Structure formats: C-alpha cells, structure tokens
Amino acid sequence: MSSEEVKVNTQTPTVVASQTDALLELRNVTKTFGGLTAVSKVDLIVRPREIVSVIGPNGAGKTTVFNLITGIYEPSSGEVLMAGRSMVGLSPDKIVLQGITRTFQNIRLFNNMTVLENVLVGQHTRLKATVLGSLFRTPRVVQEERMARERAIELLGFFGTGLVARQDEYVMNLSYADRRRVEIARALAADPKLLLLDEPTAGMNEAETLEAVKYIRRLRDELGLTILLIEHKLAVTMGMSDHIAVLDYGQKIADGLPDEVRYDERVIAAYLGRQSETKADDTDESDDDAV
Ligand SMILES: Nc1ncnc2c1ncn2[C@@H]1O[C@H](COP(=O)(O)OP(=O)(O)O)[C@@H](O)[C@H]1O
Numbered sequence: 001m002s003s004e005e006v007k008v009n010t011q012t013p014t015v016v017a018s019q020t021d022a023l024l025e026l027r028n029v030t031k032t033f034g035g036l037t038a039v040s041k042v043d044l045i046v047r048p049r050e051i052v053s054v055i056g057p058n059g060a061g062k063t064t065v066f067n068l069i070t071g072i073y074e075p076s077s078g079e080v081l082m083a084g085r086s087m088v089g090l091s092p093d094k095i096v097l098q099g100i101t102r103t104f105q106n107i108r109l110f111n112n113m114t115v116l117e118n119v120l121v122g123q124h125t126r127l128k129a130t131v132l133g134s135l136f137r138t139p140r141v142v143q144e145e146r147m148a149r150e151r152a153i154e155l156l157g158f159f160g161t162g163l164v165a166r167q168d169e170y171v172m173n174l175s176y177a178d179r180r181r182v183e184i185a186r187a188l189a190a191d192p193k194l195l196l197l198d199e200p201t202a203g204m205n206e207a208e209t210l211e212a213v214k215y216i217r218r219l220r221d222e223l224g225l226t227i228l229l230i231e232h233k234l235a236v237t238m239g240m241s242d243h244i245a246v247l248d249y250g251q252k253i254a255d256g257l258p259d260e261v262r263y264d265e266r267v268i269a270a271y272l273g274r275q276s277e278t279k280a281d282d283t284d285e286s287d288d289d290a291v
C-alpha cells in the first residue's frame with residue numbers, strides 16, 4: 001500500500017503547504033539572465049476572483065513575471081504555485097491545463113487566419129480528436145468541431161455582436177482594439193481560472209480604454225475569472241484593482257490597495273525618477289512594440 005502511495009505522489013505536482021487562500025502564489029521568485037536580475041525575490045498572492053495589477057517603469061520585470069508564471073521561463077529560484085501546487089518545470093501547454101492563460105504585450109494572433117480560426121486555436125489543448133480521427137472525420141470529430149465553433153462564437157459574443165458578425169474576416173483587417181478582444185477570446189477558449197493580461201489597453205484611445213476596463217471587470221463578475229494584469233495607464237489600474245504590486249528594477253517595492261500604492265513614497269520616486277522611460281500617458285499604438 002505504501003508503495004502505491006509513493007507512485008501516486010510522483011505523478012502529481014508537488015503540493016506545498018500554503019497558509020493562504022491564494023489561487024496563484026509567487027514565493028521569493030528570482031530570474032536572472034546572465035548578469036542581469038530581471039526579477040528579484042518577488043512574492044505575490046492573487047486570490048480567487050481578484051483583479052490584481054502589476055505596475056512599474058519600463059524594464060521593471062513585469063513581463064518576465066508573466067513569462068515565469070506561464071512556463072516560458074523557469075525561475076532561477078523560488079516557487080510558483082497554482083492552487084497550492086508547484087508549477088515550476090511544467091511546459092507552457094501543461095500550465096494552460098492548470099487553468100492559466102494569457103494575452104501578450106504585443107498582440108500575438110495569426111493575421112492570415114480568420115477571427116473564428118484564431119479563437120479555435122485557443123481550444124487546441126482541450127480537444128480530444130486523434131490524427132486518424134481527424135483524417136477520416138469520424139462522427140466524434142465532426143461533433144467536436146461543431147461544439148468548438150459554437151463555443152468560439154459564444155466567446156466572441158462576450159464582446160457584443162461586432163466580432164460575431166466579423167468572425168470570418170481576417171484578423172489583420174480588424175481595428176487594434178478588436179484584435180485585443182480576439183486575443184482575449186482566444187485565451188478564454190482554453191477555459192482558464194486565471195487570466196493574465198499584459199498591457200490590455202496599450203495602443204487604445206480613451207474610449208477604447210474605458211470599454212476595455214468594462215469588459216475586464218465583466219470577465220471577473222460574469223465569468224468568475226481571476227485576473228492579473230500589467231497596466232501602464234495608472235488611472236485604469238487604480239480604478240479596478242483589488243491590489244497593486246509595484247515592481248522597480250525587478251524588486252517588488254510596494255503591494256497594497258490602490259490608495260496605499262498611489263501615495264507610497266518609493267512608488268512615487270520610482271515613477272518620477274524614471275518618468276522619461278515610462279509610458280503612463282501614452283495612447284500611441286506604436287508604443288506597444290517596445291518590449
Ligand atoms: N530573454 C531575456 N534575456 C535577457 N534579458 C531579458 C530577457 N527578458 C527580459 N530581459 C530583461 O529583463 C528586464 C525586465 O524586462 P521585462 O520583464 O520585459 O520588463 P517590463 O515588462 O517591466 O517592461 C529588462 O532589463 C529586459 O531587458
């Protein structure tokens with residue numbers, strides 16, 4: 001009996017005792033690239049159904065944190081836990097199956113595919129059809145495809161009727177704001193619990209930004225998602241975050257309620273001191289290409 005227990009344990013991700021009710025937890029996470037410490041001893045807790053923001057000047061390590069959570073990079077040290085289970089060492093595909101999906105600072109869609117096809121791509125980790133089944137188009141495959149399309153259309157419908165009507169258009173013909181929406185729909189297609197949004201309003205004008213704020217709130221309120229986002233527009237972050245973590249040179253220098261962070265001296269110094277590098281007020285589309 002004990003040998004059976006051991007066998008089970010080796011197949012399950014490590015369970016690390018957690019004193020919190022966190023959905024996502026980073027513990028003392030560090031990532032170095034050669035001599036550069038991009039992320040330094042960062043702790044972060046995201047509880048179910050929270051909207052949490054990560055802010056900080058350009059190069060502070062925000063996107064690297066997302067890459068560590070989604071398995072693109074492995075931490076040099078520290079732990080990344082989802083619902084108390086370590087995700088360190090899991091491939092990005094496996095992490096999607098743990099319920100984490102994301103969008104990118106620079107939109108990553110297949111421009112030569114249609115809106116609907118792009119959303120279908122987001123479901124690929126969930127589809128069960130085999131290669132042979134797909135070749136011979138067995139009833140099961142046909143059924144699975146039909147359901148996948150229905151689901152994709154339903155997800156586009158989250159953003160109103162506009163994208164549903166444009167489902168067969170090539171993504172490259174959409175407005176910038178619509179492409180951001182399609183990218184979120186694709187992330188939703190994998191059925192996440194936790195959605196990571198890397199600068200979801202970058203490149204948007206004020207009206208589009210307000211619209212984005214509304215649907216980010218609806219993602220939490222209507223779909224029950226937990227959201228971690230990187231955001232450069234401070235007004236956006238302050239208005240919708242349960243708490244805000246501030247990074248500067250890879251270190252977390254503050255974490256608290258919007259009002260606590262707003263008046264924190266270290267935060268003010270980090271922003272003012274590097275004002276010329278930040279994009280806090282930019283609504284220019286081109287800034288999204290700065291990685
Ligand atoms: N793959 C990489 N190789 C080397 N340096 C990297 C890599 N990814 C990020 N960095 C560096 O890590 C730091 C943090 O980058 P990043 O996480 O993109 O910052 P932010 O998203 O806050 O603007 C920067 O100095 C960046 O140049």
Ligand SMILES: [Mg+2]
Binds near residue numbers: 062063064105291
């Ligand atoms: Mg970034």
